[in-house]
Amino acid sequence: MRWFLSFLFLGFWGAVHALSLGPSLTPKLLLDFLKKEGNILLGLSGKAATPTAINSLLQELEIYLPLGRSSVVVDHFNYDTLSAAEKHDVLLLPRPTSLRQGVKSFFSGDGILAIPRAVGQSLGIASPLIAPILRAPETAYPSSSKDDDIFATGTQLALISALQARNSARFTVLGSVEALEDKWFSAHVKGPKDQKQLPTVNREFAKQLSAWAFKETGVLRVGEIKHHLSDKDGAIVGDMNPKIYRIKNDIAFHIELSEHGFDGWVPFDVPSDDALQLDFTMLSPFYRLNLTPKASTKNSTIFGTSFTLPDQHGIFSFRINYRRPFLSNIEEKHEVTLRHFAHNEYPRSWEITGAWVWVTGLWSVIAGFLALVIIWLYSAPSSTAGVRTKKIQ
């Protein structure tokens, strides 16, 4: 009960203020909150050093901050000449494009972002759960009062990074909490190479960022899953979702997916270089097939494929395991039994051309038997035959 209440509380509150966590808000508590599918947006500021509790929490998640001292990302090429002509600590960057090919981007668009006094984060390479939302420009680097060795520079520094845990709980680290101030929502900035002042798009970006961080966008939902035996035209034969199939049956599989946008559930479109894949496995996948969109309703897209079941009998499962950066995870598993051929489902002997020799042998023996019976019943001894046998004796 206590955990349930704390989930609600923190879920509505949303952002956790960075400067002091207090004695009861331990890193373990925050991790447990994530385990209960709570989302956290953490705002940091370069004006103060990050507390060690936060540092250790982020280290658990493989997001590395400069230790101890307060450090700000500066860039001598992309700074705002109006507000940071000397210190160069207000960065001007365009909104990010997609992380890589095949990954849907939730933060892109036109315009210039102003990121004042950001704390740069360096992301560990091993984990597939973390991804940078906004990377620093290539000439940026972290500068602090004690200039010892620099832990990351340029595009290896992330200004906003995100972790999506395996239960789809999201932890977003915003390097510059000042970028969300009203002052920067309607500011005008001018870079060292610009001729005129430009408005910032911090407001639109904040809307995109908070929508993603609190699971309003980038959320996938599975509707119905259907599989059935199909004839050669693809029409259904028998029941929908039977529990047992036979080896080498032709079947069709369909799954319905929706995505949550700003205005409710909409049909989900898989990005062009990516594919939703179905695994048909028993211990290891016998099939891994790309599902193609077959139909779409008002709220969802139906993806499907058809294939021939393998010639190995056993307990198989249909598995969909769709995990991508910035999209919530889809994991489905449906078991079916595959039986072998029944004794009367094999081809008959006369259909097997190699068996004709034995079939003719069989029936010629039967014909010979009938002939023998009739001759034995109605044959009279023949004089010449008797003479021949007598002579041999």
Add this chain to the structure above:
Amino acid sequence: SHKTLLCPNFPCRCPIARQICQTSDFLTASPQRLSLLAFTTEIILDYDMRLSWQVLSLGLLASVVPSAIAVSWGFRDATVSVQKKGAGVGAGVQEKILENKRLPQVIKLGEPYTLKVTLTTQEGESPKKPHQAFLQLKDPDTGLDISYPFSVKDNGKARLELMQDDLPIQFLRSLHPFDAEVIIGSFGSSVAYHGTAFSLQIERNTAAPIPSPEAERYGKLKEIRHIFNPSAKSPPIIVTLVFVVVVLAASPILAGIWVFLGANLNHLPVAAKSAPLPHVIFVGSIIGLEGIFFMYYTCWTLFQTLPAVLAVGSITFFSGSRALSEVQGRRLAGLR
């Protein structure tokens, strides 16, 4: 006369560039202290596609506002050398890079060699230590970049030593030369410098395997399709037919041997006269049993076959006892 500009935006959309295109003053390289304009002209006339747009626009910006010439950072007395550890200063490759310009040759870095870059950073014309002095290596294929900081003394002299071990794994896999760019910048209003200094080609020991960064990432996997066992095949039909003919040939041979041994149907009218019904039923039921076997062979189940066998079999038994007693009669009469 005008020289042709290579504007990186084609067609030139930037209003500054268009203005400069039309101004002839800019195009005549003046030998004065406007070294900024000089190097910009040189780079503009360089038809290498890896022109840094930032460097060009720095020069253009400076030339548009001639009254407030912004001081800008740069470097001079730069040398880049590739040497083996322990070898003397003279051994290996050593090249001088002209002030704020780019070396045309490609520097090659092999496995045991050290790349050494030294330069003197300057603000305007005076040597000074900047806050940021990096050598940035950029991979043209993947777009990845990494920066190595120079160690700079207060009089502006900077040096950096790099070996192949210091490079990230992704760079070792690339086949094309990298751009080695110098970034010099500091706080304040001086314009920072970012320009390509030379090209660096990594020479790997081709016998050693390319190390690959092991990291799990979520994405599309390769499709797998089950390979079925090959289904059973019969031999070619002509082979089968030959042997069928061989089997069928046994029947006439058998018939011929029987005829040779004197088989006939002479007692058929005799039997028909003495016990017609039992004989007909007997022979009919034997043929019936074979017929039941044929039905079982083609479509009947055992549960349909067994009652039929029971029925026809009992007919065979009872009619057979009569028919065979007639045959016994013929035998006892000495006719058989």
